[in-house]
Amino acid sequence: MEYRRFTNTVEDRDKESRSVSGYASVFNSESRDLGFFETIAPGAITEETIKESDVFATLNHDPDKVLARSNHGVGSLELFVDERGLHYRYDAPHTDLGDSVLEHIDRGDLTDASFAFTIADEPDAQRWEKRDGKIYRTIYKIDRLYDISNVWTGAYAEASTHRNSPDEYEKYINELNAQEEIAKREAEQERVNKINENLDNKLKEFYKNIKI
Numbered sequence: 001m002e003y004r005r006f007t008n009t010v011e012d013r014d015k016e017s018r019s020v021s022g023y024a025s026v027f028n029s030e031s032r033d034l035g036f037f038e039t040i041a042p043g044a045i046t047e048e049t050i051k052e053s054d055v056f057a058t059l060n061h062d063p064d065k066v067l068a069r070s071n072h073g074v075g076s077l078e079l080f081v082d083e084r085g086l087h088y089r090y091d092a093p094h095t096d097l098g099d100s101v102l103e104h105i106d107r108g109d110l111t112d113a114s115f116a117f118t119i120a121d122e123p124d125a126q127r128w129e130k131r132d133g134k135i136y137r138t139i140y141k142i143d144r145l146y147d148i149s150n151v152w153t154g155a156y157a158e159a160s161t162h163r164n165s166p167d168e169y170e171k172y173i174n175e176l177n178a179q180e181e182i183a184k185r186e187a188e189q190e191r192v193n194k195i196n197e198n199l200d201n202k203l204k205e206f207y208k209n210i211k212i
Contacts, residue, residue: 003061004031004038005114005151018102020067021089024115024148029085036128036135044142045086050079053145057090061116061149065097077148086115088148101150109152116146 004025025045031038050073057068057077068077068090078089092098104110119125120143127138 001116001118001146003114003116004040005112018092018094018098019089020092020101020105020150021087022113023085024088024113025086027083027085036137038137038139040085040139040142042083044139045081045145047073047081049142049145050081055079055145056147057088058147058149059097059101060151061114061147063147067092067098067101067150079145079148086145086148088113105150110150112151114149114151116149118143118146 025040027040027042027044029039050070052072053070054072055070055077056063056066057070059065059067069075070077070079073079076090080087092102101110119139120141122141125139125141125143127140129136129138
């Protein structure tokens with residue numbers, strides 16, 4: 001199992017909300033020096049990855065400090081993949097831990113996000129190369145996710161851990177749904193165009209063979 005952490009500035013959206021969201025992984029974002037430099041490629045994490053994983057939201061990867069859970073895509077932890085990366089959201093529980101996490105986010109102490117994963121056991125799941133005396137690794141397929149975690153320090157230059165209002169999150173979901181609906185309409189239109197093209201070709205062939 002491997003752990004990767006991302007860093008970003010806290011965005012304190014709404015202190016009345018217990019919603020915490022951000023990106024646990026950002027595609028095409030090069031890590032800091034880990035002994036090598038790593039990039040997670042778009043497509044390395046998919047909705048199928050989420051459905052095949054049992055993922056906990058924790059504090060600092062501590063299995064005893066659970067904030068939420070996504071059990072094969074269902075639960076109090078919501079995970080989505082978009083063009084930027086792996087997005088997460090959960091409502092902090094009404095516990096001492098949940099209250100503590102929100103307090104540290106509001107104060108600007110807790111700014112980073114991280115995730116634990118394994119790489120698929122496939123030849124093309126990752127690529128290592130050396131350029132200008134430095135080693136680079138690109139990950140193309142992640143097999144399983146194990147946790148997303150709010151952490152104190154990050155290995156990557158990008159991530160987001162912030163509180164947000166219900167209205168803001170609803171807007172995010174609506175945007176994703178709208179994108180999905182546009183993609184469906186475009187696919188349907190393409191299917192209709194192909195049907196019409198086939199009909200036109202058949203009609204042309206039909207009239208071509210008519211003898212008067």
